Amino acid sequence: MTLSTAAALAKLFGQSLLQPIPFALTFLLPLLFRLIARKYIWLTLPLTALAEVLLNWDSFCYYEARGLALLFTLTQLAAMAVFVWILQAAAKTSR
Numbered sequence: 001m002t003l004s005t006a007a008a009l010a011k012l013f014g015q016s017l018l019q020p021i022p023f024a025l026t027f028l029l030p031l032l033f034r035l036i037a038r039k040y041i042w043l044t045l046p047l048t049a050l051a052e053v054l055l056n057w058d059s060f061c062y063y064e065a066r067g068l069a070l071l072f073t074l075t076q077l078a079a080m081a082v083f084v085w086i087l088q089a090a091a092k093t094s095r
Contacts, residue, residue, distance in 0.1 A: 021055065022052075022076055025048045025051055025052070025076070025080075026048070026076055026079055026080045026083065027080075027083060029044045029047070029048060030044045030080065030083055030084050030087055031087075034087050034091070038091060041084055041087060041088065042084060044080065044084065045077060045080060045081060045084065048076070048077065048080060049073070049077060052073045052076065052077075053073070056069050056073070
């Protein structure tokens with residue numbers, strides 16, 4: 001994989017995460033859970049996975065788009081897991 005291909009993929013994933021619904025699910029939902037119920041912040045990961053499957057059901061059912069939809073969803077969940085982990089670490093250091 002060349003550098004330009006990796007840069008294009010990074011740009012594509014960045015654009016997909018900055019759309020309104022994935023952005024809200026990836027970053028705003030964990031922040032909301034941190035404010036309301038800090039103990040259950042990890043529940044945002046399965047909730048987001050379920051929401052993504054329901055919102056992108058057509059992409060998951062269409063055989064040509066299934067791989068790309070799965071790749072975007074897993075990338076979103078990985079970014080979200082890192083964000084939740086950072087929130088957890090920040091909460092432990094602030095105590």
